[in-house]
Amino acid sequence: MNILFSPWPWYIAGPVIGLTVPLLLLLGNKTLGISSTLRQVCAICAPGSIPLFNYNWKKDSWNLFFVFGVFIGGIIGGILLANPDPIGISETTITYFNSFGINDLSGLMPKELFNWPSLLTIRGFLMMVVGGFLVGFGTRYARGCTSGHGILGLSALQWPSLVATACFFIGGILFSHFILPYILSL
Amino acid sequence: MKNIKYLIVGVVFGIALTKGEAISWYRIQEMFRFESFHMFGIFMTAIPVGAIGLLLIRELKIKTIEGEDIIKPEKKYHHGIIIGSLIFGFGWALTGACPGPLYAQIGAGSSVTIVTLISAVAGTWTYGRFQKYLPD
Numbered sequence: 001m002n003i004l005f006s007p008w009p010w011y012i013a014g015p016v017i018g019l020t021v022p023l024l025l026l027l028g029n030k031t032l033g034i035s036s037t038l039r040q041v042c043a044i045c046a047p048g049s050i051p052l053f054n055y056n057w058k059k060d061s062w063n064l065f066f067v068f069g070v071f072i073g074g075i076i077g078g079i080l081l082a083n084p085d086p087i088g089i090s091e092t093t094i095t096y097f098n099s100f101g102i103n104d105l106s107g108l109m110p111k112e113l114f115n116w117p118s119l120l121t122i123r124g125f126l127m128m129v130v131g132g133f134l135v136g137f138g139t140r141y142a143r144g145c146t147s148g149h150g151i152l153g154l155s156a157l158q159w160p161s162l163v164a165t166a167c168f169f170i171g172g173i174l175f176s177h178f179i180l181p182y183i184l185s186l
Numbered sequence: 187m188k189n190i191k192y193l194i195v196g197v198v199f200g201i202a203l204t205k206g207e208a209i210s211w212y213r214i215q216e217m218f219r220f221e222s223f224h225m226f227g228i229f230m231t232a233i234p235v236g237a238i239g240l241l242l243i244r245e246l247k248i249k250t251i252e253g254e255d256i257i258k259p260e261k262k263y264h265h266g267i268i269i270g271s272l273i274f275g276f277g278w279a280l281t282g283a284c285p286g287p288l289y290a291q292i293g294a295g296s297s298v299t300i301v302t303l304i305s306a307v308a309g310t311w312t313y314g315r316f317q318k319y320l321p322d
Contacts, residue, residue, distance in 0.1 A: 010224050013206025014231030020199045022239025027191050029250055031259045034286040038310040045307075052314035065189040066196035070286055071293040073200015074209065078294020087207065093216040108210040109282070109296045116298050127280050132288075132302035134277030136309025139285060141270025141320070144261065146284035149271075150229065153261045155236030160263035164271045169218075171275015176218035180279055 007083050021155050030062055033148030035139035037067045052140070078108060100184040113184075123186040142167075200290045209290045211282025218279055264322050270313075277309075 008016075024030040040057045047053035086105035094105065102110050118124030139145040142164050144153060150168065153161020207213045208228055217225035242248065243256050250256060278284055281302050283291055288306060291299040313320075 007207050008202065008205040010206065010227030011231055013202045013208065014228040015235045016202035017199065017206070017208075017228065018232035018235030019239065020195055021236035022243055023195055024192070025240075025243060025256050025259075026248065026250055027195065028188075028252065029254055029257050030192065031257075034284070034289075035310075038285060038307050039314075041307045042311045042314060046311060048315075050311075050314045050317075052317055053311075062189050062192045065193040066199075067286070067289045069193040069196020069198075070200035070203070070289040072193075073197045073202075074204050074290035074293020076197065076293075077201040077204025078209075078290070081201075081205065082294075087210060087212050089212050089216045090221040093212070093219060093221045096219070096221075097212070097215075105212065107296075108204070108207060108212070108294055109291060109299075110211055114211070114296055114298050119298065119301060128298060128302045129305045131277045131280030132305030133309035133312070134273050135281060135283065135285065135288070135302075136277075136306030136311075137313045138270045138272070138274030138277055138309070139306075140310045140313040141266045142274060143264070143267070143270070145274065145286070146278075147286050149261065149267075151232055151236055152259055154233045155240055156259040156261070157237065158259070158261040160261045160267055163263065164261075164267045167268050167271030168275045168278060171272035172214075172218045172279040173275075175276045175279040176215060179276075180215075183280070 004081050005083055007088065017151065018155065021152050024066075028062070030066075031148070032152040033063070033144055034067060034070070035136075035145035035148060036060060037063050038136050039140060040064060082107070100181075102184075121186070123183055126183050126186075138171075199286070200293065203287055203290050204294055209283060209287035209294065214278065214282040266320070266322050269321070277306075 021032055024032055040060060043053040043057040102112055104112055144164060149161040149164035203209050206228055213225055216222045288299060288303045
């Protein structure tokens with residue numbers, strides 16, 4: 001039974017993720033791309049007279065079903081089949097986290113950082129509210145995210161997606177090394 | 187109910203993201219700090235598998251289950267790709283999540299990620315509102 005609860009190694013998770021690209025095309029000419037759902041929510045809730053949100057979002061409603069599935073996948077993978085052990089990240093990273101007082105490595109998210117009361121702290125506000133805003137703003141500006149550019153775009157050998165993915169990583173690496181440590185110390 | 191099949195693919199995708207720990211803030215930090223191969227391994231296997239799938243579809247002229255020709259996915263370049271991607275990279279480092287993992291994190295029990303998701307919608311809306319003033 002243990003095998004159900006153990007985390008998947010990269011060589012299992014990666015190929016399953018990659019398979020969704022041809023599968024969505026085979027099922028109905030759909031292209032993987034999750035940041036589009038954020039645009040759809042805007043189009044449904046508050047399109048105003050903004051050109052970006054005045055489009056036939058109903059044609060893309062399959063994507064809302066897809067992300068509802070991703071949410072259910074999170075319940076299955078993160079609760080029903082949750083790994084009972086602390087996450088198996090590298091010792092170097094654990095030491096780094098400990099230096100900021102992050103000691104609870106159970107689950108997939110650091111509960112010491114991501115919890116409701118910490119929304120009212122500067123650190124929590126920056127990490128969740130500002131962080132989320134940057135994710136939504138940046139992915140729409142780039143017209144794609146890790147799934148649309150990083151997985152689908154690169155699978156389709158689209159060079160603009162290579163530029164995008166390189167910049168995702170440049171942004172993330174610079175931020176993690178030079179700015180995040182200051183935020184974690186707050 | 188023709189959309190149920192996409193929900194099922196989403197469930198599989200979500201389980202793979204979650205059990206592969208790609209939705210974990212810990213794993214994302216570890217990746218950006220180059221302290222493990224795990225996340226790079228996921229990308230380096232997902233992309234070739236997707237690429238081989240697309241190649242087979244094209245070479246064998248496979249059609250959709252409803253008999254339509256399969257489109258060739260294309261991504262056009264605009265300078266916003268560079269600016270937007272860097273901004274997203276900052277957000278990815280902060281939240282440990284790209285848009286897909288946001289949904290999976292909520293499912294996996296991080297209820298406060300709902301706030302992050304709402305904030306991401308607000309970010310997308312703000313981009314749309316000010317798009318005309320921003321360099322493309």
